Amino acid sequence: MDEPTPEAIRPRDREAILQSLRSGVVPRRGQRFIQVGRKLEIEALLRDIETVRDGGSALRFVIGEFGSGKTFFLFLVRAIAMERGLVCAHADLNPDRRLHGTSGEARSLYSELMANLATRSRPEGGAAPSVVERFVSSALSAAKARGESVDSVLSERLGSLAELVGGYDFAEVVAAYWRGHNTGDDRLKTDAIRWLRGEFTTKTDARRALGVRTIVDDDNFYDQLKLFARFVRLAEYGGLLVCLDEMVNLYKLANTRARASNYEQILRILNDSFQGASVGLGFLMGGTPEFLMDERRGLYSYEALRSRLGANQFAVDGFKDLSGPVLLLQNLTQEEIYVLLLKLRGIFAGGGPLGSRIPDEALVAFLDHCYRKVGEAYFRTPRNTIRAFLELLAVLDQNPQASWQDLLPGVTLENERNSDLNVAGIGGLADNEIASFEI
Numbered sequence: 001m002d003e004p005t006p007e008a009i010r011p012r013d014r015e016a017i018l019q020s021l022r023s024g025v026v027p028r029r030g031q032r033f034i035q036v037g038r039k040l041e042i043e044a045l046l047r048d049i050e051t052v053r054d055g056g057s058a059l060r061f062v063i064g065e066f067g068s069g070k071t072f073f074l075f076l077v078r079a080i081a082m083e084r085g086l087v088c089a090h091a092d093l094n095p096d097r098r099l100h101g102t103s104g105e106a107r108s109l110y111s112e113l114m115a116n117l118a119t120r121s122r123p124e125g126g127a128a129p130s131v132v133e134r135f136v137s138s139a140l141s142a143a144k145a146r147g148e149s150v151d152s153v154l155s156e157r158l159g160s161l162a163e164l165v166g167g168y169d170f171a172e173v174v175a176a177y178w179r180g181h182n183t184g185d186d187r188l189k190t191d192a193i194r195w196l197r198g199e200f201t202t203k204t205d206a207r208r209a210l211g212v213r214t215i216v217d218d219d220n221f222y223d224q225l226k227l228f229a230r231f232v233r234l235a236e237y238g239g240l241l242v243c244l245d246e247m248v249n250l251y252k253l254a255n256t257r258a259r260a261s262n263y264e265q266i267l268r269i270l271n272d273s274f275q276g277a278s279v280g281l282g283f284l285m286g287g288t289p290e291f292l293m294d295e296r297r298g299l300y301s302y303e304a305l306r307s308r309l310g311a312n313q314f315a316v317d318g319f320k321d322l323s324g325p326v327l328l329l330q331n332l333t334q335e336e337i338y339v340l341l342l343k344l345r346g347i348f349a350g351g352g353p354l355g356s357r358i359p360d361e362a363l364v365a366f367l368d369h370c371y372r373k374v375g376e377a378y379f380r381t382p383r384n385t386i387r388a389f390l391e392l393l394a395v396l397d398q399n400p401q402a403s404w405q406d407l408l409p410g411v412t413l414e415n416e417r418n419s420d421l422n423v424a425g426i427g428g429l430a431d432n433e434i435a436s437f438e439i
Contacts, residue, residue, distance in 0.1 A: 009033055014347055022390045024383055026071045031079055034343050037336035044322040045077045048282055049084055053238035057278035059270055062286045064329035067383035070286040074243045081241045082120045087232045089113040090243035099265040106221035107198050114197035129193050132177050135235035154178055157234050165223040169212040176210050229281035239280030247287035251297055263302040332382055341389055348393045362404045369408055
């Protein structure tokens, strides 16, 4: 199995990967260098991306335990989507950011999504001005080619938005951005971007700045996302992919009515996606099994969602169905964890002498140690295994006199527990056939 070569990874990406993984969070860049497994799941999401690019809609619930790789999977799909010309927005839900609210929670979620709006050329976020600028530049080019005024071309292209809820004011705001662009009025351009990002809190301020009577609020959160999805296609992107993580925070809501209102919003999104009512809009929602399956507080507590999200009754005894809306992340295999350690060793060593001090047998010994400490959980929730391995590499890197044989017995994982399970023999792991997936 080939390890990442130092030349293939820029120093900035290398540091981002290592620092993020040691902190227990997902790196924002360089996911392709550490991706293993999930081949079938990624292929299923690739089909969804193509559906969105074709003007369709898609919705997936990515379900897995804490530390199982949900967030990494979402970021990986997000990166693939941007490579294929989609605009991506992502946000984590929390008590102040929800799909439905009465005190600004939904507007806060929308603002967070827009702040994290990303494209291939702006993967770190903050891409809203770039998207609008691309739309204006496209209209300028079309007007010049057709010998028409820019205003007439803008009016023609934005006219398709009028059929949607809030479309008229959305078009007026984009037109205001063009006026600011054309006259050099940076304040007008800034106000237009602020409106599109949901940063206006009162209708009075929006009317004074832009001449529109509405703002993004809790009531039109989802309608605004549908408008923006149409708009990015007018700007010659493939569509909009919205990634929502930490959906378990809806499950944790103590107020039954608030929880039901958020589940109703999910049902609306699901129905629109299944019926093709959204154009160029995809959703990925990451959550834990209890968020989905708990019949008292999870999505299954809402009968309309339970009937739509139930598992395929014929997908049993090893048979899979990845065409449904729910994607249950499978455990990483021992082979895939081994491949992951190979990749991490190559990234950490960076071509230095450390790589030779951690031979392949050390990786097998580390996996065996993990299995003895926590049983099969070491590959079901790989976050702690990754952190422990990087900590081992850090000590070896900073202490040349140390050897992995001396340090390995002292390695511990979080949530360590005694296990009566028989230790699986993994000594021959290096000789097994290794399956991995690369972007």
